[in-house]
Amino acid sequence: MAEQTPVVTVRNLSKKYCRQLRTSLWYGLRDIAADLWPGPRKPATALRRHEFWSLQDISFELNRGESLAIIGDNGAGKSTLLKLLNGLIKPDAGFVRMRGRVGALIELGVGLDPVLSGRENIFVRAALLGVARAQVLPLLPAIIEFTGLGEAIEMPVQFYSSGMVSRLAFAVAAHLHPDVLLVDEVLAVGDFDFQRKCINHMMGYLAGGGSIILVSHVPHHIQAVCQRGLVLEKGAVAFSGSATEALDYYFAHQQLAPDSASSQAAARELTPLQPVRIEQLIVTSASEQIAPGADLTLHLTYRALHELEGCGWAFFIYTNEGAVCITSGYFPESFSLQAGAHTLSCCLRRSPLTAGEYQLRAAIYQRDTLQPLALLGWEDAPVPLRVEAAASLEKNVQAMVRQLISVEIVWNQQPL
């Protein structure tokens, strides 16, 4: 079988920046002069005073139909990488080769004319992607429909919120069918409904042979869209593997800054956009040590800003190696989350878990869309669960046999 030609090839890509504006302007002038009068000069890979590597020695390839997540802390170099891929900035070393048309959703406001309406700016954005007005005209109704902006499409974009700009930009890029789509945190400013629409669209686009490079801090967006993940640390590749492995690597290596307590507290404030959070998940059994075959009760405590109808919740039990052992969800029509703090519980009668170490994750979802409203164990550490070996071999064997039959689960909700 013939080998696929990658749509994106990145080799030893490096980009340096200067911390001081005046020095950087001076270096710029010297570089222009050196280009005009060639002679001995420092190699581009050497750092001058006040310079640092924003991105260093990055190599990867992406084939048609593949999707890659770029994961990393603030300042790790993710946006720099996307700008290099899109040709907005030039590398200091290495190269990027892109095949086909590139659709980029980065620096969304850039290139929009603030006094023109959303409708007129559709043509502006399409032009930035290299698509002529005549080609856009037949797609206009579908693009406007996808934005969901209604009458606001006739309003000047200077009055748009960041979410509205993101809707406009995504709708245009989505309908022009680029070969590679570069997406930088666009979904973070859209509401849940629009995020779901974008995720669905990206999944369809991948299935149709498109390729995506997605920068996101949202684990379930990454897991929904991306097959592969690249973790950047201080401009260098720290990990490359499947998207799930990359997320696990990233969260396992994330260091909380000493002053992060206040920012965590702020992040934990409930807002209309994030009206519920999972406070804790604990597992109990009749005895202190959890034995194979014991009845287990999972207690999930949540806090909600107001009553939330149309929800459900689910738990996931994995081995430490990441294999799913038990997962189940509770999504009855009548179920709703109550305002304030409450505990949901779920009893696993005669648990089929054999002796060993496990990890628990939980999620509260919107029932119809399965859009996660709150997660525990993805962005933060999963809850560890240890099942001790039973005293007798016979009980261990009984537990192993039970793994083959379905486990009985009883669900419940109580106020705290």
Ligand SMILES: Nc1ncnc2c1ncn2[C@@H]1O[C@H](COP(=O)(O)OP(=O)(O)OP(=O)(O)O)[C@@H](O)[C@H]1O
């Ligand atoms: N034009 C510039 N001049 C100087 N430094 C820059 C410039 N652009 C980016 N940097 C620096 O390069 C580093 C990487 O920035 P980049 O924006 O790529 O990070 P990021 O991973 O996208 O971060 P975030 O998650 O906050 O968006 C940072 O230290 C940033 O300050």
